[in-house]
Amino acid sequence: MPVACSAKCGAPAVLKRPKTGDTLCKECFFNAFELEIHHTIVKNKLFEKHRRVAIAASGGKDSTVLAHVLKVLNERYTYGLDLVLLSIDEGITGYRDDSLETVKQNKEDYEMDLKILSYNELYGWTMDAIVNQIGRKNNCTFCGVFRRQALDRGAALLRVDCVVTGHNADDIAETVLMNVLRGDIARLQRCTDIITTGSDSIPRCKPLKYAYEKEIVMYAYYKKLVYFSTECIFAPNAYRGHARTFLKHLEKIRPASIMDIIHSGEQFSIKEGVKLPNREICKLCGYLSSQPVCKACSLLEGLNKGLPKLSLSKQSVQNRIRLENQIKIQQAVAQL
Amino acid sequence: MCSNGSGGCGTTEDLMPEEVKLDLKEDKLCPRCNTNAGEVVLRSKDIYCKTCLLHYLNHKFRAALGKSKLMRPQDKALIAFSGSHSSMALLHLIHEGMQLSSHKRILFSVCAVYIDDGSVAKLSISERRKVNSGVQAAMSNFEHYFICIEQSLGPNNATLYSNAEELPLDKYSEDGELNKLFETVTTLSSRQYLLQTLRQNLLNQAAKKLNCTKIFTAETQTDLATKIIANIALGKGAHIPMDVGFSDDRTDDLITLRPLRDFSSKEVIYYNLFNDLAAIHVPSLATLADPLGSLQKAAESFVSDLQTNFPSTVSTVFRTADKLSLDLSTLDPAKSCALCKAPLDTRSDLASSSMGATKFSRLVSNATREELNAVQVTSSDDVTSQETVGLQSGLCYACQYVIKDMKSSQEGVGEEILRKTLEEESLSVMENQIKDFIL
Numbered sequence: 001m002p003v004a005c006s007a008k009c010g011a012p013a014v015l016k017r018p019k020t021g022d023t024l025c026k027e028c029f030f031n032a033f034e035l036e037i038h039h040t041i042v043k044n045k046l047f048e049k050h051r052r053v054a055i056a057a058s059g060g061k062d063s064t065v066l067a068h069v070l071k072v073l074n075e076r077y078t079y080g081l082d083l084v085l086l087s088i089d090e091g092i093t094g095y096r097d098d099s100l101e102t103v104k105q106n107k108e109d110y111e112m113d114l115k116i117l118s119y120n121e122l123y124g125w126t127m128d129a130i131v132n133q134i135g136r137k138n139n140c141t142f143c144g145v146f147r148r149q150a151l152d153r154g155a156a157l158l159r160v161d162c163v164v165t166g167h168n169a170d171d172i173a174e175t176v177l178m179n180v181l182r183g184d185i186a187r188l189q190r191c192t193d194i195i196t197t198g199s200d201s202i203p204r205c206k207p208l209k210y211a212y213e214k215e216i217v218m219y220a221y222y223k224k225l226v227y228f229s230t231e232c233i234f235a236p237n238a239y240r241g242h243a244r245t246f247l248k249h250l251e252k253i254r255p256a257s258i259m260d261i262i263h264s265g266e267q268f269s270i271k272e273g274v275k276l277p278n279r280e281i282c283k284l285c286g287y288l289s290s291q292p293v294c295k296a297c298s299l300l301e302g303l304n305k306g307l308p309k310l311s312l313s314k315q316s317v318q319n320r321i322r323l324e325n326q327i328k329i330q331q332a333v334a335q336l
Numbered sequence: 337m338c339s340n341g342s343g344g345c346g347t348t349e350d351l352m353p354e355e356v357k358l359d360l361k362e363d364k365l366c367p368r369c370n371t372n373a374g375e376v377v378l379r380s381k382d383i384y385c386k387t388c389l390l391h392y393l394n395h396k397f398r399a400a401l402g403k404s405k406l407m408r409p410q411d412k413a414l415i416a417f418s419g420s421h422s423s424m425a426l427l428h429l430i431h432e433g434m435q436l437s438s439h440k441r442i443l444f445s446v447c448a449v450y451i452d453d454g455s456v457a458k459l460s461i462s463e464r465r466k467v468n469s470g471v472q473a474a475m476s477n478f479e480h481y482f483i484c485i486e487q488s489l490g491p492n493n494a495t496l497y498s499n500a501e502e503l504p505l506d507k508y509s510e511d512g513e514l515n516k517l518f519e520t521v522t523t524l525s526s527r528q529y530l531l532q533t534l535r536q537n538l539l540n541q542a543a544k545k546l547n548c549t550k551i552f553t554a555e556t557q558t559d560l561a562t563k564i565i566a567n568i569a570l571g572k573g574a575h576i577p578m579d580v581g582f583s584d585d586r587t588d589d590l591i592t593l594r595p596l597r598d599f600s601s602k603e604v605i606y607y608n609l610f611n612d613l614a615a616i617h618v619p620s621l622a623t624l625a626d627p628l629g630s631l632q633k634a635a636e637s638f639v640s641d642l643q644t645n646f647p648s649t650v651s652t653v654f655r656t657a658d659k660l661s662l663d664l665s666t667l668d669p670a671k672s673c674a675l676c677k678a679p680l681d682t683r684s685d686l687a688s689s690s691m692g693a694t695k696f697s698r699l700v701s702n703a704t705r706e707e708l709n710a711v712q713v714t715s716s717d718d719v720t721s722q723e724t725v726g727l728q729s730g731l732c733y734a735c736q737y738v739i740k741d742m743k744s745s746q747e748g749v750g751e752e753i754l755r756k757t758l759e760e761e762s763l764s765v766m767e768n769q770i771k772d773f774i775l
Binding site: 019024036040043182260267268272 | 576660665705713737
């Protein structure tokens with residue numbers, strides 16, 4: 001027996017919302033999904049009128065749906081936003097080159113400008129070359145650190161007022177768990193923030209913060225949006241994988257638990273007197289950093305000096321090795 | 337050439353600190369006393385002999401109590417005893433401390449209380465009698481009492497039984513009101529949650545009746561790390577500082593302490609082994625359940641699996657949670673949850689919240705198109721700030737699930753039982769406040 005749409009529109013329901021358990025027909029689901037994103041945007045005052053906003057586009061489902069929904073809402077509710085697409089090309093053959101094709105398709109479909117920045121032009125290294133150097137372990141560290149900064153630089157180049165990313169509710173819940181497991185107290189506090197700003201960096205926000213991954217896929221599926229869905233070919237991060245599997249189990253037991261984890265995360269507050277990393281400016285590149293030299297610069301230094309694993313170790317070990325290398329050089333010079 | 341202990345360096349890889357691997361085949365002396373052979377390895381690198389381990393654990397226990405400066409000689413503490421390894425160890429540690437002749441002797445007085453919740457786990461009366469007589473033997477060194485979980489629903493001055501034989505198990509058996517309440521709750525997650533909360537409330541009741549000012553629970557670091565992960569999943573993150581901290585003062589004049597919170601479960605097991613203490617197996621609600629049967633069970637297997645492969649998991653989770661405090665900007669300290677007594681975390685006037693987003697989702701999934709068109713979303717909208725109604729409005733975010741998870745056909749039954757209990761509780765709190773002035 002067909003189940004009726006719970007919005008009482010008379011049509012038979014085609015799906016059951018993972019978030020609330022309500023059964024909806026296609027049209028009512030589109031309506032609800034879009035209205036929810038609109039609600040998130042308005043309630044959190046994510047955008048002011050006539051701003052230029054960059055959508056961080058990877059070609060995956062989240063950013064594709066984000067670009068589509070933002071375009072729809074921008075027109076429907078006259079946000080007056082100037083939307084552009086910003087993509088980062090990490091230089092991973094067989095993964096990023098294919099997904100960039102999807103982004104180029106998005107550019108045509110949504111009539112937005114597109115800027116592609118590559119690791120190669122920014123840092124002189126592609127991820128392929130980095131993996132050649134350091135192997136498949138730890139390469140996600142390089143990619144993640146570089147991408148963070150690449151987005152900032154791209155946003156500055158495009159002179160936008162804000163960058164939106166496609167992080168969904170599952171991503172946020174997973175990050176809450178990861179930060180507890182890693183003991184990263186500073187990130188634990190800010191990972192549930194919907195807008196993150198640095199001192200003079202361009203603010204970033206996450207309009208899909210409360211959207212379930214499953215509903216994003218449903219939306220893309222019924223809207224027949226093309227997106228690129230392949231895992232990165234360079235080893236998925238093992239430890240994060242555990243958190244991800246756990247989250248899937250929790251979702252199976254109680255579908256609302258994703259929202260519950262975010263609720264927990266939003267309520268965390270750090271005890272007074274707990275030492276947090278200070279935020280300063282990197283002496284080499286001038287971007288926000290928690291160390292005198294930012295992680296991106298120190299990773300790059302390691303790569304360029306042929307000691308790529310150096311910058312992955314502890315600060316104290318790094319300093320010791322640097323000192324020892326200096327002594328070695330002095331001794332060699334003295335011998336000459 | 338440089339030498340860094342491991343001998344010579346070539347590439348940086350050689351300079352990376354090597355993991356210390358213990359060769360346990362050799363007979364190693366305990367480095368602390370240098371006389372006895374080592375018997376236990378903790379943190380996968382530290383060797384202890386029996387004497388040094390017991391000394392170390394005793395010291396850790398005393399230090400935890402001493403550092404807090406919360407215990408006064410005239411205090412009386414209620415020990416929540418469950419028969420588990422850790423509660424066996426806790427009783428023994430306190431007993432040892434009271435026997436000392438030196439100035440280090442524990443001066444405060446204690447009593448042990450055991451809650452019989454066998455009916456919830458569907459145990460037969462004879463099984464429960466067997467468990468209880470074992471429990472009585474374990475608690476025999478102390479003033480001790482038995483109490484049935486059913487009494488958490490009854491009037492607020494629950495009778496305490498000093499002898500296990502006296503427990504009227506026939507009266508508190510499977511077809512009682514408590515089981516009616518549990519049967520209306522459909523998910524194991526919520527049943528476990530409800531049981532745990534009722535137990536805590538009953539302990540508070542017993543403590544007041546016995547004029548205790550402190551409650552000791554035997555939760556170890558491992559238990560608490562699991563609880564942290566489970567509570568995050570249950571939406572109870574706001575109360576983590578209370579739920580896992582050393583002291584929990586959510587109820588007036590009564591502080592719950594967790595003196596074993598620096599013990600790992602391994603340390604507890606060795607403590608019991610060296611002292612010939614055997615835990616009493618008490619089957620509980622979730623003992624035989626599927627590892628993925630509830631959020632709490634899933635968290636338990638997640639933490640223990642991760643701990644096997646990454647031995648720092650438990651301590652990292654635990655230390656992270658230790659850096660959290662109650663968020664006074666979002667919590668409402670004046671209003672506490674009727675069930676778990678923690679400050680309410682359900683303020684709906686905050687800018688962005690996952691709670692508001694869920695409410696909005698519910699609203700738009702059930703509204704007709706005309707209604708939707710009429711919805712005006714503004715930054716200060718009140719679509720989502722409608723208050724929840726009924727019993728739920730007095731409960732915190734996580735406790736609301738107990739009601740949400742009730743069978744819709746019997747929702748009234750369960751809610752009514754719970755409402756009656758909570759009302760009686762708040763009445764007795766009021767009575768307590770004015771008791772000195774009532775003639």
